[in-house]
Amino acid sequence: MTRLRKWITTIGFLPLLLASVAIVGIVLADLSYTGHVAGNGLWGGFVGLFIRSILGVSSWFSSSYGLGIIVFTILVRFVILPLMVYQIDSMKKMQSVQGEIKALQDQYPGRDTESRQLLAAAQQALYKERGISPFASMLPLLVQMPVLIALYQGIHNSPVLRSGEFLWLNLGKQDPYFILPILAALFTFGSSWLSTQANPQQNAMTKVMPFIFPFVILLTALAVPAAVSLYWVVGNLFQMIQTFFLQNPFKLKQEREAALRLEKEKARKIKKAQRSKKRSR
Structure with missing residues (x-):
């Protein structure tokens, strides 16, 4: 319950x-x-x-x-x-614990069985402490x-x-003007790009994926009936809007920058207090 x-x-x-x-x-x-x-x-x-x-x-x-x-x-x-x-x-x-995971990976490089076991145990302890299920x-x-x-x-x-017929489309045939395949690809790129930008930890693969998925969708949509392309356009547009509201990368970036400024300000105050303490001695 x-x-x-x-x-x-x-x-x-x-x-x-x-x-x-x-x-x-x-x-x-x-x-x-x-x-x-x-x-x-x-x-x-x-x-x-x-x-x-x-x-x-x-x-x-x-x-x-x-x-x-x-x-x-x-x-x-x-x-x-x-x-x-x-x-x-x-x-x-x-994503919020990726920095700590990276620190654990540096501490336990995993070059041998014991190191890998220690890394796994440390990661599980961190997930449990933060209430995170890695498979959720x-x-x-x-x-x-x-x-x-x-x-x-x-x-x-x-x-x-x-x-059926819908607008300029015969739903059983391909879009003659390629409008639906292009829209499906553009909306796929939009949702993939927004999702990628929301992730502060990016590598070469995550950076290239927003360009691969739209290309695959475009080629596939060119070969399927317009009814399927219409489904992809609507679904991918919904996905893009959903991603913007749930993973707004611009808002998340501002929050990360604010947290970083707060952390720097905190570190600055600690250093200032330490210097003042040394002078008082």
């Missing part, structure tokens, strides 16, 4: 409220669709639920499958928002991935969804 209360406190009221409303919306959308969607097995039934819900949402907008994909994608993103908040909070806690940030990712994969497969494998 204490752990659940702590989990709720970490996430906050608004993300949980939005997730609850989104779940109700998905259930209502599924119930409002009266047609039949085939699905074999547990996974097939899960994907079928998503297809029925998208079609149900589409029926709210005069069977506009494009709007159905957009609204349902946002609903799903709201459902997994609490997981993302928890994941980002865990990542922030891990992985759990939300493992939970949300099946949801996102089911959403992708539902859109990709449904002939009905890919039979």
